[in-house]
Amino acid sequence: MKPRCFLVLAFVSLALAKPGESQTKQKLNHTAASKDVKADDEFLKTIQTVKRSVTAVACGQRESDGSVSLVSMEGTGFFVSEDGTFLTAGHVAHGLYLGSPPREKLCIIPVIYVPTDGWKVGTEIQLQWFKIENCVYNDDLDLAKCKTVQNPFKSDIKVKPLVVDFETSTQLEGTPVAFTGFPLNTAQPITARATVGAYWGATKESNPREMVIDHSNWPGASGAPVYLSNGKVVGLILKRGFNEASGLAFARSAAFIKSFMAEQNTASK
Numbered sequence: 213m214k215p216r217c218f219l220v221l222a223f224v225s226l227a228l229a230k231p232g233e234s235q236t237k238q239k240l241n242h243t244a245a246s247k248d249v250k251a252d253d254e255f256l257k258t259i260q261t262v263k264r265s266v267t268a269v270a271c272g273q274r275e276s277d278g279s280v281s282l283v284s285m286e287g288t289g290f291f292v293s294e295d296g297t298f299l300t301a302g303h304v305a306h307g308l309y310l311g312s313p314p315r316e317k318l319c320i321i322p323v324i325y326v327p328t329d330g331w332k333v334g335t336e337i338q339l340q341w342f343k344i345e346n347c348v349y350n351d352d353l354d355l356a357k358c359k360t361v362q363n364p365f366k367s368d369i370k371v372k373p374l375v376v377d378f379e380t381s382t383q384l385e386g387t388p389v390a391f392t393g394f395p396l397n398t399a400q401p402i403t404a405r406a407t408v409g410a411y412w413g414a415t416k417e418s419n420p421r422e423m424v425i426d427h428s429n430w431p432g433a434s435g436a437p438v439y440l441s442n443g444k445v446v447g448l449i450l451k452r453g454f455n456e457a458s459g460l461a462f463a464r465s466a467a468f469i470k471s472f473m474a475e476q477n478t479a480s481k
Contacts, residue, residue, distance in 0.1 A: 385410060
C-alpha cells in the first residue's frame with residue numbers, strides 16, 4: 213500500500229503545479245540566495261573595517277631593554293574619538309587598578325595595543341603599545357571611557373585606527389549582528405556572528421538598557437562592540453550567561469552608551 217500512496221501524492225502534486233511554476237520557484241530561490249550571499253559578503257567586509265576600531269585592554273611590564281611585554285589580557289575596547297578615547301566595560305577598566313588580592317599579580321602598566329600594519333591572519337604582526345592615562349566610569353551602567361597618554365591616531369603606525377559610529381534605535385529580534393574582541397588571551401581579535409534575541413530593562417521613560425544576543429561571549433570579550441552589517445555599533449558586551457542562560461551574551465544598548473558619553477563630555481567642560 214505504501215508505494216501506491218507515494219504515487220498518488222506525486223500525481224496530486226503534479227496536477228496542482230502550473231506550467232513553468234517550478235522553474236519560477238527555482239529562479240526566485242536563486243535570487244533570494246544571491247541576495248543572502250551579497251549581504252553576507254558585505255558583512256564580511258564590515259567585520260574587517262570594525263577590526264580597525266577595536267583594541268585589546270591589557271597589562272604590560274617594562275623589560276630591561278625598555279620594551280613592553282604582555283602580562284595579561286583584561287578585555288576589549290573600541291575607539292570613539294580620534295584623540296585616542298576608547299570605551300570598554302566598567303569592570304574591565306576597574307580591574308586594571310585592583311590590588312592583590314583579588315588580582316594574583318598587580319597590573320604594572322595598563323595598556324592598549326594596535327597593530328602597526330593592520331590585523332593579518334596567519335602572519336606575525338607588529339604591535340604598538342599605548343599606556344592608559346585615566347578612565348571615568350558609570351558603575352550603574354558598567355561602562356568606562358578611557359584615554360591613552362599618547363594618541364594612537366597620531367602615532368607612526370601605518371594602518372590608522374578608525375572611530376565607530378552608533379545606531380541608538382532598538383533593533384528587531386532576529387537582526388543579524390556581530391561582536392569583535394580579544395577573548396581567551398588571544399593576541400588578535402576574534403569575531404562572532406549572532407542575532408538580537410531581545411531587549412531587557414525597558415521603561416516608559418527610557419530605551420531598553422540591555423541587549424540579549426543569542427551567542428555566548430568568552431572571558432576577555434567584555435567591552436567589545438556589537439554592530440550591524442553596516443558597521444554601526446548598537447551595544448557593548450558586558451557579560452555572558454551561565455546555567456539556564458548559557459549560550460547568551462548581554463550588552464549595554466547604544467542609547468545608554470551615547471548618554472554616558474554625553475554626560476562625561478559635559479562634565480569635562
